[in-house]
Structures are given as C-alpha cells and as structure tokens.
Amino acid sequence: MKSLFAVKGNIIFTKELGKFEVCEKGYIVVEDDEIVGVFSELDEKYKDIEVIDYGDNLLIPGFVDLHVHAPQYPNIGLGLDKELMPWLETYTFPEEAKYKDLCYAEKVYSRFVHDLWKNGTTRAVVFGTIHKEATKRLMDLFAEAGLGAYVGKVNMDRNSPEFLCEETEQSINDTLEIVKEYGNKYELVKPIITPRFVPSCTPELMEALGKIAKEYQVPVQSHLSENFGEICFVKELHPDAPFYGSIYDKYGLFGDTPTIMAHCVLCSEDEVNLLVEKGVFIAHNPNSNCNLASGIAPIRRLLSRGIPIGLGSDVSSGHTLSMANACVIASQVSKIK
Template sequence: MFIKGNFLYTPSRTELTIRENEYAHIEKGIITGFCKEVPQDNQEEVVDCGRDIIIPAFVDLHIHAPQYINRGLGFDEELLPWLEDYTFPAEKRFADPDFARRVYTAFVRRLKAEGTLCFSAFATIHKEATWQLMEIAEKEGLKAYIGKVNMDRNAPDYLLEDTDQSLADTEELILRCREEMQRVRFIATPRFVPSTTEKLMTGLGRLCEKYDLPVQSHLSENRNEVAWVRELHPDLPSYTAVYDAFGLLRPQQTIMAHAIYLSAEERRLLKSKGIYLAHCAQSNANLSSGIMPLRRNLEEGLTCSIASDVAAGHTPAMNKQIALTIEVSKLYALEHEKEKALTIGEGLYLATKGPGRFYGCTGSFEKGYAFDALVIHLEDIEGLERTPFEKLQQYIYDGDDRNIVARYVNGKRL
C-alpha cells in the first residue's frame, strides 16, 4: 500500500522530519520507506490524503481506565484526599461487570477518537472487569498494556484485597492474556507503595521475574505521599529504592508516573535502569502536586514521556496534553534559569516515538516501524494556506477528534 500526504515525525527528541507530498510504502503493516512517485508498474492500493498532515498515532503510557467517569471532578483537593473522596468510590463500581463493560467501551472508543491508539492503563482490583477492558481494547483494534491493580493495605474495605488472592488473580490474567490476546499485553500494576504490603510487592516481583513482565506504578507525585512512604519504609533510602528492593524497578520495562520529587541518587538509579517516567503536567496542576523538572531530567538522560493520567488529567486528548506540557514548561523556565521550555517537536516526540519504544517499533515513520498513524485535516483558507508544520502546531493547540479523518494501526485503517 502507498499513502500520499505530508508526513511529520520525530526520529529523535531533537529531530523533526517533514516529508511534503511524499508516498509512504507500507507492507504487512510495516513502513518500508518513502518515495516521490509511485512505480509505474505498481499493483498496490494507493491512498491520496491531499494536503492533510499525517503524524504517528499517540501513545499514552499512564492512564486510569476506570477513572474516565471522574474526569474534571474534585480538583479542589490534593492527591490523597482526592483518592479517598472520588477515585476509590468510583473504582468500587467496577465490581459490577455490566457497569465495567459500559464504561470501558466508552473509554476505549474515546481514546480511539482522540488518536491514542497505543496506551498503558490501570484497571481496578477486579479480575473480570480487567479482562473486559482487555477484550474491548483488542476488539477495537488498539495496542495496549493493561494491568489489574494490586492493593492490600491502606485502602477502603471494598477495595482491600487478600494478598494471596490478589497474586492468584494476577497470574490468571497473565496467562489468559498471553493465550488469547494479540495486541494487548499484561503489565504488573501495584497501585503505589502505600497500598501494597511487602508480601504483595515480593509476590509481584516474583511474577515479573517468572513471566518477564513489565511494571507500571506511581512515584513521588505528592509531598505528603513521599513522606508517607518514608514512614512506611524507614529502612530504605528513598521511594524509588522501595520499588527496587522488591524487584519492581525492571530495566527498560517499568513505567513510573509523575516522579516530581526525586533526589540525585534516585535520578541516577532511574537512569541506570532505563525507567520510563510518565510526565503528567495536567494532572500535577489539577491536584496541586508540583512540576516535574522535565528539561533537567531529559538533559540528564532520563527517559521521559507525556501522559494524560486521566482522571487527574481531565482529558485523554494527547494533543492537549502536549500543549499543556509546553505551557507549563515555559512557566517553570521563568523561575529556573537552567530550564529551557519544551518545543513542539520535542512534545510530539514525547507523545509518540518516545513512549512508543515501550511497546516496540511504534510512534515513528522510520523504516521498520509499524504504520500507526493519524491523518489530520485542517481547512485551508484561500490565500492563507498553511505549511505542514504550521498545521501541526494549530492541531496541537486547537485541534480535536473532528480533525482526525483516518486512523491506522499496523497499516490497517480502523
């Protein structure tokens, strides 16, 4: 298949490639290269997208599927009371499989509409509801890591798990996912250190080792949370060290969301293990958590990406998350001389190829990458035709799902 259009993608954080009026060649869902003209003897399908821009589909490495129903609620509170008053009561409802299916169907379809075609999601503690989320994502054609949340302490009674049962349910889902899913993969999901006992973290670490699992959790989001972890584990030097002690800081296979309040030693450890740090600027602003020093982390070689963190982030639209992250970085730079604001190109990278590496070769249009793409249409006013780069900027700041006229995963139009 050949697709003609204006392609924009980021081979690296500091490189934005723009290919105007070129043809991408896709074979078995994989990009083989670009050309200016289709070969005269071509027998393959040709799709002409005209003046539309084509960008890699978005990748969101930190989102809470059950919290989709709560977006926009409770932002007068900070993290810990917000969890108690809004998040936990909402997650309780997912004990009802029928309710879970309705919500998860709406959630996955919203992601697809907004162009997030690969994601890593927290479900809830409920095994059946988690499986439904996996089934729906698979059926809708998306790529995903999905995890059953593990919680056996410091939670309401209705979300408090028996430790052994939590581990058994987790292992059952691991095996079932491997047998029945193609694009959806299981990811170990301890909610965060305060809600998981040492026994549970030890058990999850062993499952990760046994099945070579990735991990997702939260790290240093809120000052009160960090202090709480210090009280719970006074024998360990840091929040990051707790995960490491229980085998939950798996090299190149771990996503830690937020990571705002890190010591130099924690940053060194996270860098050495290639941990993915999901930067959730909108969420951190909504819950008054703080601002990750994104530029410093990037310059020090830490692996960062932009994520929505719905529902602490109030929209799953990743173009809006890019815009907000850039805006926050500009404000942060005003108060920190060594901080340079994020650029559009960097923002695109941190929402496509950067996080896409966690899943595999997705998030770019380089040779050998899966063709996961969004075709975006913005009206040209006669006499004011915009360049592809200008269209990209306007879509990031003012676009929405109505501008996405086609979505592709592995070369297949959804």
C-alpha cells in the first residue's frame, strides 16, 4: 500500500541556479519516498490526504555536502597553521591510520553521521580511509541513519607514510570487493572510486581504478589543483603531463563516469576546458581553501563556463560540518575576487 501525505509550511527551494522559489503556506506532497510536487493549494485529488502542518516554519531541502572526510572529524578545527602537504603529514595521516581499529572507526563514524544529520545534511559525498572494513561500516551507518551518501575507500600506494600506504594489488582488490558488495546493497548509499590524489596513487593503481569505474559504472571523486605545493609535486611525478587533470583523464578518472573534483583553485585554462568537455563536477570548499591558504577558487569564471559546482564542508581542513556556514563563506569570498 502506498504512503501519501503532505507537509505544509513556508517552502523555499531552488529549481535553477541563482533563483529562489518561495511558496508561503504551501504544500509538499510526498508519495512513498518521492516528492510529487510543491503546491500553493492542494489539488482535489489530494484533499483527503494527511497534512502535517508546520505553521510558519520554513521548509527547505536537506543540504548536500559534496566533499567531506569522515575520518578527519576528530581533527576538526586543528592544524590550521600549515598548508596542504605538511598539514596532511603532520595531522591528517596519523589520524586516518587509527581506522584500522574497527572499534575506533565505529565510535567516530557514528558521531560523524549523527552530526551531519544534526546540521541538516541529508546527502553527502564522503572520503573514508584505506581501511576496507572501516569503510564498509561507514556505509552501513549511513544506511541505518536513513541518509544518502557516496562513500569511498581511499586509495594510496605511493608517497604516503608506511603506516598508511597500501600494496597496489591489495588496494585494487579491496576497492573491487566494496564495489561488488555495496553496489546494490542500499538504495541511498553507494560506493565511489576514491584515489586520494595523483601524488598518492601509482599509474598502475589509477589505471585499475579507471577500469573498475567503467566496468561497474561507479562514479569517481578526488582532488584537483588545490595548492601550489601539490601542483608542483604532481609536475615532478608526471613531467610529461600537460596539466594535473590530464593525468586523471588518461586513466579514465575524469568524467568517463560521473566525477567530482574537489577545490580546483588553481586550474589552468586548458584544465578548465577539459572540465567543461568531460562534464566534471567541482566541489567548492571555501572554508578549507581559506584555512590551508590554498586561495580563492574562481567560481564565477567556472560557473560562466557551465561547469556544475556544489559546496563541500571539507572537514577537517574545513572547520565545521554546517553547510549553512559553507553558503555564507562562499558568498563572502566571492566578493574578494
């Protein structure tokens, strides 16, 4: 038997970029788990359904966090004295190593998922760690909470501390296991291919991940052109590559399946052209970009090129899970450049 009901209140939402739709004392009609529509008055066919009246309260869509690192949650607000590469080495990698302990992972991830919900975030695209079992548990916790997420087991097989560096074949096999096991396990929680970034992944690993993404039609997430030190390191590792994003593209990790690249603060014009050509999404993380002195992403220019862009908290280099806060800081930094 189908569930059919309506919620009533002051409804604000966006059908298109830059334009709010406002429906005062309106109705959202829900059938099973889908929204049928937004109405100023209920149609005759809905006149007898249950109505949950929220009075003068606002009804808004749940927030979407397009880029967040779940295992870094205990570090939130710490280590903002360094730029990206030393920040990873000093603060982030030691914390992420703790997730080989499934009890520790359970404790942190339970709190993380709860606090996402508390901040009004109902959908998220999430980095886990290299640890297979901890990543599976994170996916289970999202499903149990009724929240939607793409969750990635992170891949790292080079230029990483010994305590957080995988064997290439094991990284591939663990990723494949999660893709097969969780691809259809939940309706709202799915795997996503997650090479941390080019410096931490060998060509062999990236090539295998691209093949998995294509064969199983799994989306991809990673980082791109966030910081000058990072970009210089990529150039040292791949001197023949014309630009950073071309390396992901070479291995099928740049728009061959739906792809999100975080940051894109320092993209060259050729890189922007490839983002447009391949339909890659950008996760804009203004708090993180400020906190790690990465710079101000040229979001107006990227939007003008038709690139789809969403906001991320990027915890823990972002200092809050609040997407409302991310909206505010995104507006503020846009006025500086």
